Amino acid sequence: MRLKKIYDYMIIGGGVAGAVCGKLLSESGAECLIIEKEDAPFEKICGGWMPYKCLQLLRTSGYCIESLTEAGTAVTNGVYVSRNGYETHFPYRNGEFGIGLRRKLLHSYLIEEAIKAGCTVKYSCCADNITQIRDMYCVNDHLAHKFIMAIGTGKAGNLKGRHLTKGQSIGISEIIRAKKKKKKDHVYFWYPDQSNNYFWAIPIERDVWNIGWWTQSNENVKNNFQLNRSRYIEQYFLDVTTIRKAIGALCGNIDHRKWFDSKIYGIGDFAGCNSFETGEGIYNAILSAKQLAEKLIKKGEN
Numbered sequence: 402m403r404l405k406k407i408y409d410y411m412i413i414g415g416g417v418a419g420a421v422c423g424k425l426l427s428e429s430g431a432e433c434l435i436i437e438k439e440d441a442p443f444e445k446i447c448g449g450w451m452p453y454k455c456l457q458l459l460r461t462s463g464y465c466i467e468s469l470t471e472a473g474t475a476v477t478n479g480v481y482v483s484r485n486g487y488e489t490h491f492p493y494r495n496g497e498f499g500i501g502l503r504r505k506l507l508h509s510y511l512i513e514e515a516i517k518a519g520c521t522v523k524y525s526c527c528a529d530n531i532t533q534i535r536d537m538y539c540v541n542d543h544l545a546h547k548f549i550m551a552i553g554t555g556k557a558g559n560l561k562g563r564h565l566t567k568g569q570s571i572g573i574s575e576i577i578r579a580k581k582k583k584k585k586d587h588v589y590f591w592y593p594d595q596s597n598n599y600f601w602a603i604p605i606e607r608d609v610w611n612i613g614w615w616t617q618s619n620e621n622v623k624n625n626f627q628l629n630r631s632r633y634i635e636q637y638f639l640d641v642t643t644i645r646k647a648i649g650a651l652c653g654n655i656d657h658r659k660w661f662d663s664k665i666y667g668i669g670d671f672a673g674c675n676s677f678e679t680g681e682g683i684y685n686a687i688l689s690a691k692q693l694a695e696k697l698i699k700k701g702e703n
Protein backbone atom coordinates (compact mmCIF):
# COMPACT_ATOMS: atom_id res chain seq x y z
CA MET A 402 0.00 0.00 0.00
CA ARG A 403 1.31 3.48 -0.92
CA LEU A 404 1.36 5.78 2.11
CA LYS A 405 0.17 9.36 1.59
CA LYS A 406 2.58 12.14 2.34
CA ILE A 407 1.65 14.04 5.50
CA TYR A 408 2.43 17.75 5.31
CA ASP A 409 3.29 19.96 8.26
CA TYR A 410 0.92 22.64 6.95
CA MET A 411 -1.97 22.66 4.55
CA ILE A 412 -2.88 26.15 3.34
CA ILE A 413 -6.25 26.57 1.67
CA GLY A 414 -6.15 29.36 -0.92
CA GLY A 415 -3.22 30.36 -3.12
CA GLY A 416 -3.93 34.09 -3.11
CA VAL A 417 -1.70 36.74 -1.56
CA ALA A 418 -1.90 35.54 2.06
CA GLY A 419 -1.64 31.81 1.24
CA ALA A 420 1.31 32.19 -1.12
CA VAL A 421 3.28 34.41 1.28
CA CYS A 422 2.65 32.11 4.23
CA GLY A 423 3.59 29.05 2.12
CA LYS A 424 6.88 30.63 1.09
CA LEU A 425 7.90 31.73 4.60
CA LEU A 426 7.00 28.43 6.26
CA SER A 427 8.74 26.41 3.52
CA GLU A 428 11.88 28.50 3.93
CA SER A 429 11.95 27.53 7.60
CA GLY A 430 12.06 23.87 6.58
CA ALA A 431 8.37 22.99 6.97
CA GLU A 432 6.61 20.75 4.42
CA CYS A 433 3.78 22.89 3.04
CA LEU A 434 0.94 22.29 0.65
CA ILE A 435 -1.18 25.04 -0.89
CA ILE A 436 -4.58 24.03 -2.25
CA GLU A 437 -6.06 26.44 -4.80
CA LYS A 438 -9.47 26.02 -6.43
CA GLU A 439 -8.62 27.85 -9.68
CA ASP A 440 -6.56 26.14 -12.35
CA ALA A 441 -3.88 28.88 -12.48
CA PRO A 442 -3.25 32.34 -11.06
CA PHE A 443 -6.26 34.43 -12.07
CA GLU A 444 -7.41 38.03 -12.39
CA LYS A 445 -9.05 38.55 -9.03
CA ILE A 446 -11.47 41.46 -8.63
CA CYS A 447 -9.23 44.09 -7.16
CA GLY A 448 -7.96 47.59 -7.89
CA GLY A 449 -4.38 46.32 -8.15
CA TRP A 450 -3.00 49.23 -6.14
CA MET A 451 0.09 48.55 -4.01
CA PRO A 452 1.33 51.59 -2.11
CA TYR A 453 4.98 52.03 -1.15
CA LYS A 454 4.55 50.51 2.31
CA CYS A 455 3.23 47.34 0.66
CA LEU A 456 6.31 47.05 -1.57
CA GLN A 457 8.51 47.66 1.46
CA LEU A 458 6.75 44.89 3.37
CA LEU A 459 7.36 42.48 0.49
CA ARG A 460 11.03 43.47 0.49
CA THR A 461 11.41 42.88 4.22
CA SER A 462 9.66 39.53 3.79
CA GLY A 463 12.47 38.39 1.49
CA TYR A 464 11.03 39.18 -1.94
CA CYS A 465 13.06 40.75 -4.68
CA ILE A 466 10.28 42.83 -6.18
CA GLU A 467 11.97 44.22 -9.29
CA SER A 468 10.00 41.90 -11.59
CA LEU A 469 6.77 43.25 -10.11
CA THR A 470 7.80 46.85 -10.46
CA GLU A 471 8.77 46.17 -14.08
CA ALA A 472 5.46 44.45 -14.82
CA GLY A 473 3.35 47.11 -13.14
CA THR A 474 3.09 50.86 -13.51
CA ALA A 475 5.10 53.02 -11.16
CA VAL A 476 2.98 55.66 -9.46
CA THR A 477 4.66 58.69 -7.98
CA ASN A 478 1.63 60.79 -7.04
CA GLY A 479 -1.60 60.15 -5.19
CA VAL A 480 -4.41 62.57 -6.03
CA TYR A 481 -7.41 62.94 -3.74
CA VAL A 482 -10.32 64.84 -5.27
CA SER A 483 -12.96 66.19 -2.92
CA ARG A 484 -16.63 66.56 -3.85
CA ASN A 485 -16.18 70.19 -4.86
CA GLY A 486 -13.42 69.14 -7.27
CA TYR A 487 -10.54 70.32 -5.10
CA GLU A 488 -7.42 68.20 -5.79
CA THR A 489 -4.86 67.38 -3.09
CA HIS A 490 -1.64 65.85 -4.40
CA PHE A 491 0.45 63.46 -2.31
CA PRO A 492 3.73 63.05 -4.15
CA TYR A 493 6.06 60.27 -3.10
CA ARG A 494 9.50 61.62 -2.19
CA ASN A 495 13.08 60.33 -2.19
CA GLY A 496 12.56 57.97 -5.11
CA GLU A 497 9.69 56.15 -3.41
CA PHE A 498 6.75 54.95 -5.49
CA GLY A 499 3.74 52.65 -5.43
CA ILE A 500 2.64 50.37 -8.25
CA GLY A 501 -0.58 49.53 -10.03
CA LEU A 502 -0.61 46.07 -11.58
CA ARG A 503 -2.79 43.21 -12.73
CA ARG A 504 -3.60 40.88 -9.88
CA LYS A 505 -2.84 37.87 -12.05
CA LEU A 506 0.79 38.98 -12.23
CA LEU A 507 1.01 39.43 -8.48
CA HIS A 508 -0.46 35.95 -7.88
CA SER A 509 1.87 34.30 -10.42
CA TYR A 510 4.90 35.94 -8.84
CA LEU A 511 3.98 35.08 -5.24
CA ILE A 512 3.12 31.47 -6.11
CA GLU A 513 6.37 31.03 -8.06
CA GLU A 514 8.30 32.29 -5.03
CA ALA A 515 6.47 29.81 -2.77
CA ILE A 516 7.31 26.95 -5.14
CA LYS A 517 10.97 28.04 -5.29
CA ALA A 518 11.03 27.88 -1.48
CA GLY A 519 9.92 24.24 -1.65
CA CYS A 520 6.14 24.60 -1.20
CA THR A 521 3.87 22.19 -3.11
CA VAL A 522 0.93 23.84 -4.92
CA LYS A 523 -2.16 21.94 -6.14
CA TYR A 524 -4.35 23.88 -8.55
CA SER A 525 -7.95 23.03 -9.55
CA CYS A 526 -8.47 21.67 -6.08
CA CYS A 527 -11.44 23.15 -4.23
CA ALA A 528 -11.48 22.46 -0.49
CA ASP A 529 -15.12 21.50 0.04
CA ASN A 530 -14.82 19.51 3.16
CA ILE A 531 -12.42 19.40 6.08
CA THR A 532 -12.28 16.27 8.16
CA GLN A 533 -10.17 15.49 11.17
CA ILE A 534 -8.41 12.15 11.42
CA ARG A 535 -6.94 11.84 14.90
CA ASP A 536 -4.70 14.92 15.24
CA MET A 537 -4.54 15.58 11.48
CA TYR A 538 -6.63 17.47 8.95
CA CYS A 539 -7.75 15.91 5.69
CA VAL A 540 -8.93 17.91 2.66
CA ASN A 541 -9.67 16.17 -0.64
CA ASP A 542 -7.39 13.30 0.32
CA HIS A 543 -4.48 15.51 1.43
CA LEU A 544 -3.23 15.22 5.01
CA ALA A 545 -1.51 17.75 7.27
CA HIS A 546 -0.83 18.35 10.94
CA LYS A 547 -1.74 22.03 10.82
CA PHE A 548 -4.34 23.83 8.80
CA ILE A 549 -4.38 27.46 7.59
CA MET A 550 -7.37 29.11 5.92
CA ALA A 551 -6.49 31.77 3.34
CA ILE A 552 -9.58 31.65 1.12
CA GLY A 553 -10.29 35.39 1.09
CA THR A 554 -13.99 36.17 0.83
CA GLY A 555 -14.54 33.35 -1.65
CA LYS A 556 -17.06 30.55 -1.32
CA ALA A 557 -15.82 27.41 0.34
CA GLY A 558 -18.23 24.62 -0.57
CA ASN A 559 -19.86 23.34 2.56
CA LEU A 560 -17.48 25.25 4.81
CA LYS A 561 -19.31 27.81 6.89
CA GLY A 562 -18.65 31.48 6.86
CA ARG A 563 -19.48 33.48 3.76
CA HIS A 564 -21.82 36.24 4.81
CA LEU A 565 -22.84 39.60 3.52
CA THR A 566 -22.83 41.26 6.91
CA LYS A 567 -24.54 44.57 7.53
CA GLY A 568 -22.05 47.40 7.08
CA GLN A 569 -19.58 45.28 5.15
CA SER A 570 -17.88 47.20 2.34
CA ILE A 571 -18.25 46.27 -1.32
CA GLY A 572 -16.13 47.16 -4.32
CA ILE A 573 -16.76 47.10 -8.07
CA SER A 574 -13.90 47.15 -10.52
CA GLU A 575 -13.73 47.51 -14.29
CA ILE A 576 -10.61 47.41 -16.47
CA ILE A 577 -10.55 49.98 -19.26
CA ARG A 578 -8.21 51.05 -22.01
CA ALA A 579 -8.04 54.82 -22.14
CA LYS A 580 -5.74 57.72 -22.65
CA LYS A 581 -5.25 59.98 -19.70
CA LYS A 582 -5.78 63.66 -20.46
CA LYS A 583 -2.94 64.77 -18.19
CA LYS A 584 -0.10 62.89 -16.45
CA LYS A 585 -0.01 59.10 -16.30
CA ASP A 586 1.92 58.23 -13.17
CA HIS A 587 -0.87 59.34 -10.83
CA VAL A 588 -3.39 57.27 -8.92
CA TYR A 589 -6.77 59.00 -8.40
CA PHE A 590 -9.25 58.74 -5.57
CA TRP A 591 -12.46 60.78 -5.86
CA TYR A 592 -14.65 61.33 -2.82
CA PRO A 593 -18.07 62.45 -4.08
CA ASP A 594 -19.67 62.68 -0.61
CA GLN A 595 -18.58 63.04 2.99
CA SER A 596 -18.46 59.30 3.68
CA ASN A 597 -15.55 56.96 3.00
CA ASN A 598 -17.10 55.90 -0.33
CA TYR A 599 -14.71 56.61 -3.17
CA PHE A 600 -14.11 56.09 -6.89
CA TRP A 601 -10.61 55.19 -8.10
CA ALA A 602 -8.50 55.08 -11.27
CA ILE A 603 -5.25 53.12 -11.04
CA PRO A 604 -2.82 52.77 -13.96
CA ILE A 605 -2.02 49.05 -14.34
CA GLU A 606 -0.43 48.96 -17.80
CA ARG A 607 0.30 51.42 -20.55
CA ASP A 608 -3.08 53.10 -21.29
CA VAL A 609 -4.86 50.46 -19.17
CA TRP A 610 -6.63 51.53 -15.98
CA ASN A 611 -8.40 49.75 -13.20
CA ILE A 612 -11.37 51.91 -12.24
CA GLY A 613 -13.84 51.20 -9.48
CA TRP A 614 -16.15 52.21 -6.71
CA TRP A 615 -15.71 51.35 -3.04
CA THR A 616 -18.69 51.75 -0.74
CA GLN A 617 -19.89 50.93 2.72
CA SER A 618 -23.51 50.87 1.68
CA ASN A 619 -24.69 47.89 -0.33
CA GLU A 620 -27.58 49.84 -1.86
CA ASN A 621 -27.45 51.08 -5.46
CA VAL A 622 -23.84 49.92 -5.78
CA LYS A 623 -24.02 49.41 -9.57
CA ASN A 624 -25.88 52.67 -10.16
CA ASN A 625 -23.39 54.61 -8.06
CA PHE A 626 -20.53 53.00 -9.93
CA GLN A 627 -22.04 54.03 -13.30
CA LEU A 628 -22.85 57.52 -12.07
CA ASN A 629 -19.30 58.15 -10.85
CA ARG A 630 -17.81 56.43 -13.88
CA SER A 631 -19.50 58.88 -16.21
CA ARG A 632 -18.78 61.79 -13.89
CA TYR A 633 -15.02 61.20 -13.57
CA ILE A 634 -13.82 58.96 -16.38
CA GLU A 635 -15.40 61.11 -19.08
CA GLN A 636 -13.73 64.16 -17.59
CA TYR A 637 -10.20 62.75 -17.14
CA PHE A 638 -9.86 60.16 -19.95
CA LEU A 639 -10.16 59.86 -23.74
CA ASP A 640 -10.92 56.93 -26.11
CA VAL A 641 -12.38 54.74 -23.36
CA THR A 642 -13.07 51.05 -24.10
CA THR A 643 -13.85 48.29 -21.62
CA ILE A 644 -11.39 45.39 -21.34
CA ARG A 645 -13.11 43.61 -18.42
CA LYS A 646 -16.63 44.58 -17.50
CA ALA A 647 -17.46 45.81 -14.00
CA ILE A 648 -17.67 43.06 -11.37
CA GLY A 649 -18.35 43.48 -7.66
CA ALA A 650 -16.91 41.70 -4.64
CA LEU A 651 -17.09 41.83 -0.87
CA CYS A 652 -14.54 43.36 1.46
CA GLY A 653 -12.68 40.89 3.67
CA ASN A 654 -13.23 42.83 6.86
CA ILE A 655 -15.15 40.14 8.74
CA ASP A 656 -13.12 37.67 10.78
CA HIS A 657 -14.37 34.21 9.81
CA ARG A 658 -12.15 32.35 12.26
CA LYS A 659 -14.84 32.52 14.92
CA TRP A 660 -16.98 30.01 13.00
CA PHE A 661 -14.20 27.43 13.00
CA ASP A 662 -12.36 25.16 15.37
CA SER A 663 -9.89 27.33 17.31
CA LYS A 664 -7.00 25.11 16.16
CA ILE A 665 -7.52 26.32 12.58
CA TYR A 666 -5.41 29.34 11.70
CA GLY A 667 -6.67 32.10 9.40
CA ILE A 668 -4.95 34.88 7.46
CA GLY A 669 -5.79 37.62 4.96
CA ASP A 670 -9.37 38.56 4.11
CA PHE A 671 -10.61 35.30 5.64
CA ALA A 672 -9.39 36.54 9.02
CA GLY A 673 -10.88 40.02 8.48
CA CYS A 674 -7.46 41.59 7.77
CA ASN A 675 -8.75 44.27 5.48
CA SER A 676 -9.40 47.95 5.88
CA PHE A 677 -13.12 48.65 6.14
CA GLU A 678 -12.61 52.27 5.04
CA THR A 679 -10.28 51.83 2.08
CA GLY A 680 -10.50 48.14 1.16
CA GLU A 681 -6.74 47.98 0.75
CA GLY A 682 -6.11 44.41 1.75
CA ILE A 683 -2.95 43.29 -0.08
CA TYR A 684 -0.72 44.87 2.57
CA ASN A 685 -2.75 43.34 5.39
CA ALA A 686 -2.85 39.93 3.70
CA ILE A 687 0.98 39.94 3.45
CA LEU A 688 1.37 41.22 7.00
CA SER A 689 -1.00 38.66 8.55
CA ALA A 690 0.71 35.82 6.63
CA LYS A 691 4.14 37.00 7.75
CA GLN A 692 3.06 37.37 11.37
CA LEU A 693 1.47 33.92 11.47
CA ALA A 694 4.48 32.27 9.81
CA GLU A 695 6.85 33.98 12.27
CA LYS A 696 4.70 32.93 15.22
CA LEU A 697 4.58 29.30 14.07
CA ILE A 698 8.31 29.19 13.33
CA LYS A 699 9.09 30.71 16.73
CA LYS A 700 6.87 28.19 18.48
CA GLY A 701 8.77 25.50 16.60
CA GLU A 702 5.50 24.08 15.38
CA ASN A 703 7.12 22.65 12.33
Ligand SMILES: Cc1cc2nc3c(=O)[nH]c(=O)nc-3n(C[C@H](O)[C@H](O)[C@H](O)COP(=O)(O)OP(=O)(O)OC[C@H]3O[C@@H](n4cnc5c(N)ncnc54)[C@H](O)[C@@H]3O)c2cc1C
Pocket residue numbers: 413414415416417418419436437438439445446447448449450451526527528529551552553554555556557558571572573574613649650651652653668669670671675680681682683684686
Ligand atom coordinates in the same frame (compact mmCIF):
# COMPACT_ATOMS: atom_id res chain seq x y z
C1 LIG B 1 -13.21 45.60 -5.77
C2 LIG B 1 -12.03 45.43 -4.86
C3 LIG B 1 -10.90 46.23 -5.06
C4 LIG B 1 -9.78 46.07 -4.25
N1 LIG B 1 -8.67 46.83 -4.50
C5 LIG B 1 -7.57 46.69 -3.73
C6 LIG B 1 -6.40 47.45 -4.00
O1 LIG B 1 -6.34 48.22 -4.95
N2 LIG B 1 -5.32 47.28 -3.18
C7 LIG B 1 -5.35 46.42 -2.12
O2 LIG B 1 -4.37 46.34 -1.37
N3 LIG B 1 -6.43 45.64 -1.88
C8 LIG B 1 -7.55 45.74 -2.66
N4 LIG B 1 -8.64 44.95 -2.43
C9 LIG B 1 -8.57 43.93 -1.37
C10 LIG B 1 -7.69 42.76 -1.78
O3 LIG B 1 -8.08 42.29 -3.04
C11 LIG B 1 -7.82 41.63 -0.73
O4 LIG B 1 -7.73 42.17 0.56
C12 LIG B 1 -6.71 40.58 -0.90
O5 LIG B 1 -6.80 39.97 -2.16
C13 LIG B 1 -6.84 39.52 0.18
O6 LIG B 1 -5.91 38.49 -0.07
P1 LIG B 1 -6.21 37.00 0.44
O7 LIG B 1 -5.01 36.21 0.17
O8 LIG B 1 -6.77 37.05 1.82
O9 LIG B 1 -7.41 36.52 -0.50
P2 LIG B 1 -7.38 36.26 -2.08
O10 LIG B 1 -6.31 37.00 -2.73
O11 LIG B 1 -8.79 36.46 -2.50
O12 LIG B 1 -7.02 34.72 -2.20
C14 LIG B 1 -7.92 33.71 -1.81
C15 LIG B 1 -7.64 32.50 -2.65
O13 LIG B 1 -8.37 31.37 -2.14
C16 LIG B 1 -8.90 30.63 -3.21
N5 LIG B 1 -10.03 29.87 -2.67
C17 LIG B 1 -11.23 30.36 -2.25
N6 LIG B 1 -12.01 29.35 -1.82
C18 LIG B 1 -11.29 28.21 -1.94
C19 LIG B 1 -11.53 26.84 -1.65
N7 LIG B 1 -12.69 26.43 -1.11
N8 LIG B 1 -10.58 25.92 -1.93
C20 LIG B 1 -9.38 26.31 -2.47
N9 LIG B 1 -9.09 27.60 -2.76
C21 LIG B 1 -10.02 28.54 -2.50
C22 LIG B 1 -9.27 31.69 -4.23
O14 LIG B 1 -9.40 31.14 -5.53
C23 LIG B 1 -8.10 32.67 -4.09
O15 LIG B 1 -7.04 32.36 -4.97
C24 LIG B 1 -9.79 45.08 -3.21
C25 LIG B 1 -10.91 44.28 -3.01
C26 LIG B 1 -12.02 44.43 -3.84
C27 LIG B 1 -13.21 43.55 -3.62
